[in-house]
Amino acid sequence: MVDIEGASPSLTPSWEYHVFLSFRGEYTRNNFTDHLYTALCQKGIKTFRVHDELIRGEEISATLCKVIEDSKISIIIFSENYVSSNWCLDELVKILECKKSKKQMVWPVFYKVNPSDVRKHRGSFGDALAKLEGKYKDDIKKVHKCWKALTEAANLSGWPLGV
Template sequence: MTSSMASQGVSSSSSSSTRRWTYDVFLSFRGEDTRHNFTAHLYHALHMKGINTFIDDDEVKRGEEISPALLKAIEESKISIVVFSQTYVSSTWCLDELMKILECKEINAQMVLPVFYKVNPSDVRNQKKSFEKALAKHQERVKDDIKVQRWKAALTQVANLSGWHLENYENEAKFIDNIVQNVSRIVNHAYLHVAKYPLE
C-alpha cells in the first residue's frame, strides 16, 4: 500500500463516513474500450457483492459537456474507480469527468481508485505513447493550453494514487476479484484496517 492510499483512507474516514451517499462507487471509463468486456464484468461483480455502483447509460448521447445528472452522480458517490485504458484520454468527456472526480476528492474527501487496464501506469502518469498523442490532438483542436495542462495534471495526480494494474494478475477474473474485495472492505467502513489489505 502506498502513502497516497493511506492518506485517502484516513481523510475519508473522518469526513465522509457520516455522509449519506447515493452510490458506493462511480465507474469512470472509456466505453469504446471496456464497456462490453472488462467494465461490464467489473460492474456485475460489484453489483453481486451488494455494492451500489453507478455506470452511465450506453444509450445516452454525449455532447461536449458532461450532463448535470452525471456530475450529480460523481458528487454523490463515495468512491470513484477510474478505468484507464488505451483510448481513455482520447475522450475529452473522460478528461473532464476525471477533473470533476478530483474536485470531489478535494472538497468531499471522496476516494479515488485507479485501475490500469492494458496500459502502463507510468504512461498515464507521464502522458506517454497513446496518451501523449491524444493530448497533442486535443491541444491542436481546443487551442486552450491551460485546459490541456489541467487535464495532464489530473492524469498525473490519479496515476500517482494506489490502485490496480492488470499485469500484476494471472487473469482478469482474479484482477476483478481483488478490486471487488478491496472495495467491499472500504464500503463497509474498514478504513482503519485498510493497511491489512494493500492494493496491488
Template sequence: MTNRGASSSSAPFTKSWKYHVFLSFRGFDTRSNFTSHLYSNLRLQGINTFMDDDELRRGEEISNTLLTAIEDSKISVVVFSKNYASSKWCLDELVKILDCKESNQQLVIPVFYKVNPSDVRNHRGSFGNALANMDCNNVEKVNKWKEALSQAGKLAGFTLSDE
C-alpha cells in the same frame, strides 16, 4: 485518528452517499469486457454502482447527471485504458473526480487496464499522443486534463496486463 476541528472537514463523513461506486471508463475500450464484469460483480455484492449509459452522452459537455453521480459517490474507480485520454468526456470526468477527492474526501481507485501507470502520469504512449492530437483550443482545460492525469497516475491502484 485526530479530529481536525472544523465542521466542514467532518462533512464528508456525515454525507449521505447515493452510490457506493462511480465507474469512469472509455466505453469502446472496456464496456463490453472488463468494466461490464466489474459492474456486474459489484452489484452482485450489493454495492450500489453508477455506470453511465451511452444515452447520457448526447452533448459535447459532460452532463449534469454525470457530475451529480460523481459528487454522490463515495468511491470512484477510474479504468485507464489505451484510449481513455482520447475522450474529452473521460478527461472532464477525471477532473471532476479528483475535485471530489479533495473536496469530499472521495476515495479514488485507479485501474490501469493494459496501460502503464507511468504512461498516464507522464503523458507518454497513447496518453501523450491523445493529448498532443486533442482538438481543443482551451489551453487552461488541456492543462487541467494533464494535471489530472499526472495526479491519477500517482495514486495506488491496480495494474492489469495481458501477461
C-alpha cells in the same frame, strides 16, 4: 447512504452511490468493466456506470457531475483510449475535484496500460493530449487541468491489469 454511527446528521456524508465507474465504454464495456460492475452489484454495492445513450454531446452534463459528487468511491479504468474521450477527461477532472472537496476515495485501474505512460503522458496518452491541445488552443487551461488530473490519478495506488 453511508451511516456513520454516532455522527450527527450534519456531519454524515450523503452518498447516492457507493461507486462511480469512469471508463472508455467502447474499449472496456463488454469485458473488464462489465465483469467489475456485475461483481460489485452482486455484492450489494450500488454502482453507477454511464450507458451509451447518456453520453451524447461534448460537455459533461450537470446530471453526471451530480452523480460523481454523490458517489463515495470513483474507480477510473484507464485503458489505451481513455484519454481520447473528452468526456472521460471531464469526468476525471470532476472526480479529482470531488476527491479534494468531498474526501472521496479514488482508485485507478490500469487496464492493459502502463501506469507510467499515464503519469508521464507517453504513447496513446501523449498523442491524445497533443490533439486536445490543438482542439482547445484557445482554452489551454482546460488542457492543463487534464494533464494535471492524469498525473495525479496515475500517482494514486491502483491496480495494473494485463500490462
